[in-house]
Amino acid sequence: MHPEDPTTEPGSRPPERPLSGDDVWRGWSTRRLVVLAFSLMASNLAAQVLVFQLTDNLFAAAGAGAALTILFAAAATQARGAPPQAAFDLSRMPAAEHVLCAAAALGSLLPTSLLAGLSSRLHPPGPEWVAMYNSHLPDSAAGIALAAVAVVVAAPLAEEMVFRGLVYRLGRRAWGPWPAAVVSALIFGLVHGEPWYLFGLLALGLLLAAVYELTGSLWSAVIVHAVHNAVALALLVGQGGLVPEEPPPTLLDWTGAAVSLAAVAGIVALLRRRAAARRA
Numbered sequence: 001m002h003p004e005d006p007t008t009e010p011g012s013r014p015p016e017r018p019l020s021g022d023d024v025w026r027g028w029s030t031r032r033l034v035v036l037a038f039s040l041m042a043s044n045l046a047a048q049v050l051v052f053q054l055t056d057n058l059f060a061a062a063g064a065g066a067a068l069t070i071l072f073a074a075a076a077t078q079a080r081g082a083p084p085q086a087a088f089d090l091s092r093m094p095a096a097e098h099v100l101c102a103a104a105a106l107g108s109l110l111p112t113s114l115l116a117g118l119s120s121r122l123h124p125p126g127p128e129w130v131a132m133y134n135s136h137l138p139d140s141a142a143g144i145a146l147a148a149v150a151v152v153v154a155a156p157l158a159e160e161m162v163f164r165g166l167v168y169r170l171g172r173r174a175w176g177p178w179p180a181a182v183v184s185a186l187i188f189g190l191v192h193g194e195p196w197y198l199f200g201l202l203a204l205g206l207l208l209a210a211v212y213e214l215t216g217s218l219w220s221a222v223i224v225h226a227v228h229n230a231v232a233l234a235l236l237v238g239q240g241g242l243v244p245e246e247p248p249p250t251l252l253d254w255t256g257a258a259v260s261l262a263a264v265a266g267i268v269a270l271l272r273r274r275a276a277a278r279r280a
Helices: 021-025 030-055 058-079 095-122 127-135 141-175 177-191 195-215 218-239 251-279
Strands: none
Touching: 021 141, 030 058, 030 141, 058 141, 095 195, 095 218, 095 251, 141 177, 141 195, 141 218, 177 195, 195 218, 195 251
16 A cells, blocks of 8 residues: 555554565575475375385375374474465465466366376376275265365365475576476475376466466465365266276367366466466
């Protein structure tokens, strides 16, 4: 609010700018932020391995790893004397932007699926991995609820705190937004350890970085990530698991992907316009 704003009373001080993630982490060196991001990823993996050994439940392991990441990230920000909401830019967004982010996630499903299919043809998953994954798919209401909490609620928040909240921030500090988007998307894809989905994960990572950059709120990336995971989980459960070999895409698939990409580009343009209006 500027001094000449008529809503500012004479002699009063304009409201302070809300604390942002850049404010919180400004005093941290690049090395310390890298160590923090690596530690969060390592603790997530360790928790997943331990819980999987104890429960033999893939989704319980994923949920435990995500929960530990969120707790550790929150503890790190508290040590800085800042709430996690500020440190990770978990600020509120207008309702319209929630809708736009959800629509972007839905629009990205077909293009990312086709890219994932290309990856799987170049590096197909082994039959042992497919059998193991399918054997852990939930087949009860309680199992589906646990899977939803793990991959639709906990995992998107935990992963966005790490990959966009820290890794992307580090890259943007060093190289600017676009190189940071590419680097964070690449690390996001590789850390999943599923090369048969790599191209799809890379495309999703780029979209997640874009919506975060444009909205300034990490919730935008969390919403896109959560919607994407929710649809993927529903499709997996509905079709009874992964299939070893999917048929090659048809002309109709590619046409649908092109239309979807155009829709996503339009949504990103709307988000950019809203961001410019906020800065004006």
